[in-house]
Amino acid sequence: MINHPYLQKLRSDIGTKNDSLAQKRIRWIKANPYFYGQLIESLKFIIERDSNVLHVRCGIGYLLNALTPRRGVGVDDTALQIEQARKNYPHLIFIKQNPEELELNEIFDYILITTIEDIVDIKALLDSIKKCSNSHTRIIIVSYNDLWHPVVRLAERLKLKVPQKLHNWLSREDMKNFLTLSGFEFINAKPIILFQFNVPIVSFLLNKFIARLPFFKRLAFIQIYVARPVFPGDKDYSVSIVVPCKNEAGNVEDAVERIPQLGTHTEIIFADDKSTDGTPAKVLDVMKLYPHKDIKLVYGPGVGKKRNVWTGFDTAHGDILMILDADLSVLPEELTYFYEAIKNGYGEFINGSRLVYPMHENAMKYFNYLGNKFFSMFFSYIIDTPIKDTLCGTKVLWKRDYERLKHYIGSWGEADRWGDYDLLLGAAKLNLKIVDLPVHYYERVYGVTKMKNVFKNGLIMLRISTIALFKLKFH
Numbered sequence: 001m002i003n004h005p006y007l008q009k010l011r012s013d014i015g016t017k018n019d020s021l022a023q024k025r026i027r028w029i030k031a032n033p034y035f036y037g038q039l040i041e042s043l044k045f046i047i048e049r050d051s052n053v054l055h056v057r058c059g060i061g062y063l064l065n066a067l068t069p070r071r072g073v074g075v076d077d078t079a080l081q082i083e084q085a086r087k088n089y090p091h092l093i094f095i096k097q098n099p100e101e102l103e104l105n106e107i108f109d110y111i112l113i114t115t116i117e118d119i120v121d122i123k124a125l126l127d128s129i130k131k132c133s134n135s136h137t138r139i140i141i142v143s144y145n146d147l148w149h150p151v152v153r154l155a156e157r158l159k160l161k162v163p164q165k166l167h168n169w170l171s172r173e174d175m176k177n178f179l180t181l182s183g184f185e186f187i188n189a190k191p192i193i194l195f196q197f198n199v200p201i202v203s204f205l206l207n208k209f210i211a212r213l214p215f216f217k218r219l220a221f222i223q224i225y226v227a228r229p230v231f232p233g234d235k236d237y238s239v240s241i242v243v244p245c246k247n248e249a250g251n252v253e254d255a256v257e258r259i260p261q262l263g264t265h266t267e268i269i270f271a272d273d274k275s276t277d278g279t280p281a282k283v284l285d286v287m288k289l290y291p292h293k294d295i296k297l298v299y300g301p302g303v304g305k306k307r308n309v310w311t312g313f314d315t316a317h318g319d320i321l322m323i324l325d326a327d328l329s330v331l332p333e334e335l336t337y338f339y340e341a342i343k344n345g346y347g348e349f350i351n352g353s354r355l356v357y358p359m360h361e362n363a364m365k366y367f368n369y370l371g372n373k374f375f376s377m378f379f380s381y382i383i384d385t386p387i388k389d390t391l392c393g394t395k396v397l398w399k400r401d402y403e404r405l406k407h408y409i410g411s412w413g414e415a416d417r418w419g420d421y422d423l424l425l426g427a428a429k430l431n432l433k434i435v436d437l438p439v440h441y442y443e444r445v446y447g448v449t450k451m452k453n454v455f456k457n458g459l460i461m462l463r464i465s466t467i468a469l470f471k472l473k474f475h
Helices: 005-031 033-046 062-066 079-088 122-130 146-157 172-181 202-208 249-258 279-289 305-315 332-343 366-383 399-408 420-429 454-473
Strands: 052-056 071-076 093-096 110-113 138-144 184-192 222-229 238-245 265-272 294-299 320-323 349-353 395-398 434-438
Touching: 005 033, 005 062, 005 079, 033 062, 033 138, 033 184, 033 222, 052 062, 052 122, 062 071, 062 079, 071 079, 079 093, 110 122, 122 172, 138 146, 138 172, 172 184, 172 222, 238 249, 238 305, 249 265, 249 279, 249 332, 265 279, 265 305, 279 294, 294 305, 305 399, 320 332, 320 399, 332 349, 332 395, 332 434, 349 420, 366 420, 366 454, 395 399, 395 420, 399 420, 420 434, 420 454
Parallel strands: 052 071, 052 110, 071 093, 110 138, 238 265, 238 320, 265 294, 349 434
Antiparallel strands: 138 222, 184 222, 320 395, 349 395
């Protein structure tokens, strides 16, 4: 933090102003239930209940309490607001500290920053909070849209808004630059509140739908930015590779020979979905032939790939989970790239993409290719992240994120037979950094494809995507 006299005077003036508003804030909140209700609803959608939450610039503690954290810590540099917060919410912890030089020896799941427009040195603030985060922490920043600057000033003069006299007005690019310079990665921005007043039907349409559409989302009154800290990938991790298989006996030994050793330990889990061609017996034979490799056999319920993969995931012991389809149409050797991507922090959910490199001969039928192109564009819009291939079987994520993601499996209104959409949508709901990794797609050499009934499966995927649109985009 820079202690120049001019900056110190700014901090003092802002503190005096905020203390003068301490008694008024709760009245303003009660007088504007619709606005604050929309803000709280949006924050609850992002911040999981019962998490460890640090709220920087917590004011009188109203927002932190509304988020129902397991452990909630609020920080502000104004004595009267902290005093009010402690009085109103004794079950939470409130600390008087300058947010630009935090001294908290604690790691949080979520760090919420509000009223960033009042922070004198934003770079110092972001540098400060990084000490309270790890690679899985999400940074949530609530900021006014800079386009609304004149309207906010007018509302303050007309006493329609708390007279904060904010001095920072940050654009989306400003925010992304600040985050980058302090070692954070921007994940996405969620626009909320295009219309601040509660007019039945009108407010619902404007704030739930119109505000999420291209062009209009840049006009929303509030932008909620989601970011994550980036740390050097100087540590290795254990890996569990789940190989879902049904009638893939001819590919088992080839898979074992070609799967690379990754990280500190590589566990290979064959999840058999009630094969009738001797696949389980082949796995047991291969376990004897390769005793130096950690190979396991688990038995799926026989109702489809998704449940089979979950069986493998639930028995896995690795820090990192990988899926490698037993048809070996995605080259096992390329799993090294997936490990490097997640280990080095380039992403938290690495999604294979078969639509970049030329495909091997008849690896994918033409109508499957067209369907993939359509759903990749639809998904990219739903989750605000470019996705080129939604149905590539090779997906990689952290075991700890899978445990959180499990709560959302099956919540998209339609049974996802393959599990790809459950994983992608769950990762988006958790605001994980999703990254596409191009792979070479090769025609299977043994067995037959399980991807049949293209039209029927396409309708199921369309229904899942439409429900996800309303749950994630228009929530």
